[in-house]
Amino acid sequence: MTGDHIPDAERIARYCKGSDIDDDGFPSAYAFFLREHEGSLSVYLFDRFGGDSDQARLESLRFAVHNILLKLRKSGVLALLRVGVAKQHISAATNGERGIRVLHDPLIEPVQFDNHAGIYDTAADEWTIANCLLEVIETALPALSRQ
Amino acid sequence: MLVESKLDPSADSVPMKGVTAVGSTTLPNDFIMLPSSGAALSLPIGEAQLTALPERVVIGGVLANAVPSRLFISVSTYIFVAADYLQTAGGQRFTVDPLTSAAEFGRLAIGDSDGLAFSNVDGIRDQAGPRVIRHLVHYLRTFFRPSYGRDLAKRIDTLAKTLKEDYGESAEISTMSLYYLIAFLETHLDVRRPALAASPNGCLIANWRESGSRRLSIEFMASGAVRYFLVEPNSDHPDVIERHVGNSTADSVFERINLARLGWLRE
Numbered sequence: 001m002t003g004d005h006i007p008d009a010e011r012i013a014r015y016c017k018g019s020d021i022d023d024d025g026f027p028s029a030y031a032f033f034l035r036e037h038e039g040s041l042s043v044y045l046f047d048r049f050g051g052d053s054d055q056a057r058l059e060s061l062r063f064a065v066h067n068i069l070l071k072l073r074k075s076g077v078l079a080l081l082r083v084g085v086a087k088q089h090i091s092a093a094t095n096g097e098r099g100i101r102v103l104h105d106p107l108i109e110p111v112q113f114d115n116h117a118g119i120y121d122t123a124a125d126e127w128t129i130a131n132c133l134l135e136v137i138e139t140a141l142p143a144l145s146r147q
Numbered sequence: 148m149l150v151e152s153k154l155d156p157s158a159d160s161v162p163m164k165g166v167t168a169v170g171s172t173t174l175p176n177d178f179i180m181l182p183s184s185g186a187a188l189s190l191p192i193g194e195a196q197l198t199a200l201p202e203r204v205v206i207g208g209v210l211a212n213a214v215p216s217r218l219f220i221s222v223s224t225y226i227f228v229a230a231d232y233l234q235t236a237g238g239q240r241f242t243v244d245p246l247t248s249a250a251e252f253g254r255l256a257i258g259d260s261d262g263l264a265f266s267n268v269d270g271i272r273d274q275a276g277p278r279v280i281r282h283l284v285h286y287l288r289t290f291f292r293p294s295y296g297r298d299l300a301k302r303i304d305t306l307a308k309t310l311k312e313d314y315g316e317s318a319e320i321s322t323m324s325l326y327y328l329i330a331f332l333e334t335h336l337d338v339r340r341p342a343l344a345a346s347p348n349g350c351l352i353a354n355w356r357e358s359g360s361r362r363l364s365i366e367f368m369a370s371g372a373v374r375y376f377l378v379e380p381n382s383d384h385p386d387v388i389e390r391h392v393g394n395s396t397a398d399s400v401f402e403r404i405n406l407a408r409l410g411w412l413r414e
Contacts, residue, residue, distance in 0.1 A: 018309040019345040023302050028344035028352045029364060029376070035347075075309050093390060128392050131364060131376040 004104040006117050008084025012043040012102060013061065014119075015143060018075025027079050027140060032122065032130035040105065040118030046080055048115045058141050061115075066144065068111060076143035085136050086119075093132045098125055279322045280307070283329065292333055295340040306345050314347055321349040323369035327397035328353060331367070335401055339414045341365075357411035360388060365400060373400050379409070 006012065016031035032041060049060035058078070066072045083102045090100050101120040107113040122129045280303075287300035303320060310318045328351050332338060341353035346366065355363045364376045374394050381387040395403040406412055 017313040019306060019313045019347075022342035022344040022352070022354050023305075024342040024354070024356065026342070026354065026356070028354060029366075030344065030346045030352065033346075073312060075312065127366075127374055127376065128390075131378075131392070132390075134362075135378065 002104055002106055006045065006083050006102040006104060008082070008087070010048075010083050011046045011080050011138065012083060012086075012117060012119075013046040013078040013080050013141075014041060014043045015070060015072065016077050016079050016140070018073055021075065021077060021140075025077075025140070027077065027134060027137065029127060029130040029134060031079065032119075032133045033126050034123060040103070040120045041122055042105075043102070043117050043119060044078075045104075045115040045117055046078075054141070062144065064113070064115070069107065069113060072143040074142070074144045074146055077140040078143050079137045079140045081133065081136055082138060085138075086133060089136045090129055090132050093135070094125075094128065098129055100129065280320055280325065283322065283325050287329065291329065293336060293340070299340060299343075302343050306343060306351075310345050310349060318347075319349050320345060320351065321369045323371070324350040324367045327367045327371055327373075331365075331397050331401070334398070335406070337413045338406070339412065355412050361409075361411055363406070363409070363412065367397055371396050371398070373397050375400055375404060377404060 014031060016027040020027050020031035022028050034041065044061055044065065046054075046057055046061065049057040049064070051057040051060050061078070062072065087100055087102065090098055098121075100122060102117055103120055105116055105118040107116050119133075284300045284303050287296045287303065289296075291299070303325065307320045310320065328343075331353075332341075339355065341355050344352045344354065346352065350366055350368050352364055352366045360378065360380055362376075362378045366374050368374075372394060373396060375392070377389075377391040379389055381389050391404060393404070401407070
């Protein structure tokens with residue numbers, strides 16, 4: 001339901017644009033800055049996509065998102081973070097001064113899309129929170145197949 | 148710095164190799180040359196110093212047979228020479244073709260100098276634009292003193308294309324951000340090559356990492372301001388990770404967070 005907290009154990013995927021990725025292949029802080037028209041950091045609920053492996057879930061996500069919700073590009077990546085780890089890390093790294101919420105945020109337009117959430121409360125200190133989120137990226141998957 | 152080209156000094160406007168006859172500004176007054184001895188030779192490049200000889204224009208009043216074997220050209224000076232304008236005592240103005248002039252410059256080895264990288268900022272800002280970006284990339288390939296200049300130039304080219312892909316054709320790398328990054332790296336020559344990303348407005352973010360727990364990110368903004376984020380283990384308690392976040396300027400951030408103490412930042 002909209003506004004529900006996403007369980008700590010779930011993984012979320014943030015699309016990082018190619019220009020966000022440095023030449024070592026790591027996302028930089030701007031990947032976790034609010035983009036135009038974003039009220040919260042848009043993320044996909046990775047574990048809710050169909051498939052019995054991360055590769056299968058990745059392909060399901062690509063199929064559902066690419067050219068429908070977002071134009072994914074080969075230069076971009078999907079950064080996976082675990083909700084609980086991210087929340088705990090932000091709090092710990094800022095000595096409790098900052099906290100984030102990850103809330104269910106289904107999309108209605110352009111299509112009904114349930115596997116979507118938002119990371120909230122990043123705007124007050126984007127540079128710090130974004131850099132801290134970089135520290136808990138579990139893996140970064142190619143947004144599109146590079147073959 | 149020396150630019151040589153054929154010139155008929157009697158002509159009002161003289162097209163010649165590397166020099167074409169238009170322009171709108173004069174060169175800065177603090178044009179500086181450094182011979183290999185290391186002694187700085189400051190040569191005002193105002194009207195009096197531009198000497199026209201029958202066969203060549205010599206900038207800086209240095210004749211060909213007196214050219215030091217090694218010359219230093221700072222990034223800021225390069226911008227002016229490559230992108231800009233020569234004005235003779237008689238008021239003639241010339242622009243220098245950047246590629247031709249750079250090829251001529253390229254015959255000269257680069258010497259050593261510190262402290263020039265952050266000069267002439269206002270003038271560069273006045274000229275900032277896509278054209279200057281090309282010159283800066285060319286500078287990286289030809290004059291940039293650290294050995295990774297070509298790699299960095301290639302990365303800037305790639306990043307510029309990716310930025311357009313992400314944000315549309317009008318998106319560009321910020322000239323001033325690149326300038327400040329170059330100036331920073333030339334001022335701190337033992338700092339190793341950073342990995343680069345770009346912000347939506349084209350400012351560059353330089354990242355250095357080491358062994359997972361150490362990372363420095365510096366965003367070079369067009370104003371000369373920077374913001375940084377440093378993660379490193381506490382030197383006395385390695386299991387405690389410290390984070391330093393702050394704002395500074397490109398010419399003082401190194402001292403501000405005492406980057407000299409970070410051995411992993413060096414080559």
